Amino acid sequence: MPTSINTALIGKEYGPYPFTVERGKIKEFARAIGDLNPFYLDDRVGAASEWGDLIAPPTFAVTFRDETADTGAMLRDLGADISRILHGEQEFELFRPLQPGQTYLCRARIVDIYEKSGRSGPMAFVVRETTITDRTNDVVAAMRHITIVRL
Amino acid sequence: MKYAKVYFDDVNVGDELPPLVKGPIQQIQLTRYAGASGDFNPIHQDDEFARAAGMGGVFAHGMLSMGFVAQAVTDWAGAGAVRKLGVRFATLVRLKDVVTCRGRVVGKSSTDDVNLVELEVWAENQKTEKVVTGRATVILAARPSSPPPASPAPPASPARLRASTETPARPTGCSPR
Numbered sequence: 001m002p003t004s005i006n007t008a009l010i011g012k013e014y015g016p017y018p019f020t021v022e023r024g025k026i027k028e029f030a031r032a033i034g035d036l037n038p039f040y041l042d043d044r045v046g047a048a049s050e051w052g053d054l055i056a057p058p059t060f061a062v063t064f065r066d067e068t069a070d071t072g073a074m075l076r077d078l079g080a081d082i083s084r085i086l087h088g089e090q091e092f093e094l095f096r097p098l099q100p101g102q103t104y105l106c107r108a109r110i111v112d113i114y115e116k117s118g119r120s121g122p123m124a125f126v127v128r129e130t131t132i133t134d135r136t137n138d139v140v141a142a143m144r145h146i147t148i149v150r151l
Numbered sequence: 152m153k154y155a156k157v158y159f160d161d162v163n164v165g166d167e168l169p170p171l172v173k174g175p176i177q178q179i180q181l182t183r184y185a186g187a188s189g190d191f192n193p194i195h196q197d198d199e200f201a202r203a204a205g206m207g208g209v210f211a212h213g214m215l216s217m218g219f220v221a222q223a224v225t226d227w228a229g230a231g232a233v234r235k236l237g238v239r240f241a242t243l244v245r246l247k248d249v250v251t252c253r254g255r256v257v258g259k260s261s262t263d264d265v266n267l268v269e270l271e272v273w274a275e276n277q278k279t280e281k282v283v284t285g286r287a288t289v290i291l292a293a294r295p296s297s298p299p300p301a302s303p304a305p306p307a308s309p310a311r312l313r314a315s316t317e318t319p320a321r322p323t324g325c326s327p328r
Binding site for chain 1: 173180183184186187188189190192193194200203204205212213214215217218219221222224225226230231233234235236237238239240
């Protein structure tokens with residue numbers, strides 16, 4: 001049964017929601033990738049570094065999830081089933097490394113939805129941008145996700 | 152400093168990053184990545200579910216492959232060096248696939264004392280199909296012992312002499328690794 005995507009969602013904002021980075025989560029994430037860089041894993045190396053503590057790997061902000069504002073929430077709004085989605089593209093801009101103990105604020109926004117026909121039939125592309133700020137409202141990172149919904 | 156392995160001055164357009172080989176991909180890694188990232192889509196865990204969804208079986212999270220590519224970049228440029236990383240997921244990564252991440256320098260620029268290096272990055276499977284393609288921007292430090300520019304040397308002053316004695320002696324043209 002073909003799904004139809006609610007394009008009225010363009011412009012919809014999610015959040016802001018806070019996310020606090022846990023030290024153990026950085027290590028778990030790096031190990032899951034198999035990236036054993038000591039700046040992600042070794043507290044002493046982190047303490048002696050220019051950042052004064054561990055830093056997170058470049059793609060870590062993908063863990064910044066919130067039930068009210070994550071991909072699941074967006075899929076409910078789109079009327080799309082999780083078995084129909086693929087990850088199309090992903091981009092991170094990092095102005096400062098993310099660090100343990102810090103609380104960040106995430107704001108996401110659907111900036112575009114368009115349909116295209118691919119090898120496996122019609123697909124909708126949902127473009128979402130997330131801005132991550134620190135307690136002083138400085139932007140520390142930004143993400144751009146393209147979720148593909150197989151229609 | 153961040154154990155920088157490469158200095159801006161030593162990088163040339165066309166240079167290739169050392170390839171990073173990951174895998175063969177096992178289910179346990181996808182399960183670990185689900186837990187670590189919070190992406191519990193059963194399409195990466197449950198083969199029956201993935202087949203019923205028309206995907207022909209379980210496949211890896213795109214973000215895991217992107218994590219591999221990020222590692223290839225930071226292994227070369229240093230942790231914390233990535234300013235921007237953007238990828239497109241081109242082909243699904245399956246169980247038992249071996250993923251090789253590669254990169255190439257496509258540009259260099261310096262503005263306001265920030266040295267940026269542009270990279271083309273990609274990952275390919277054992278059939279040399281590109282599974283991920285993208286671009287990265289990294290910030291690299293200038294080599295601390297860069298020789299002064301080839302201009303007429305100003306007269307030596309006590310300050311200059313003092314500064315030069317504080318510079319660790321290191322043969323130029325040889326990057327410390």
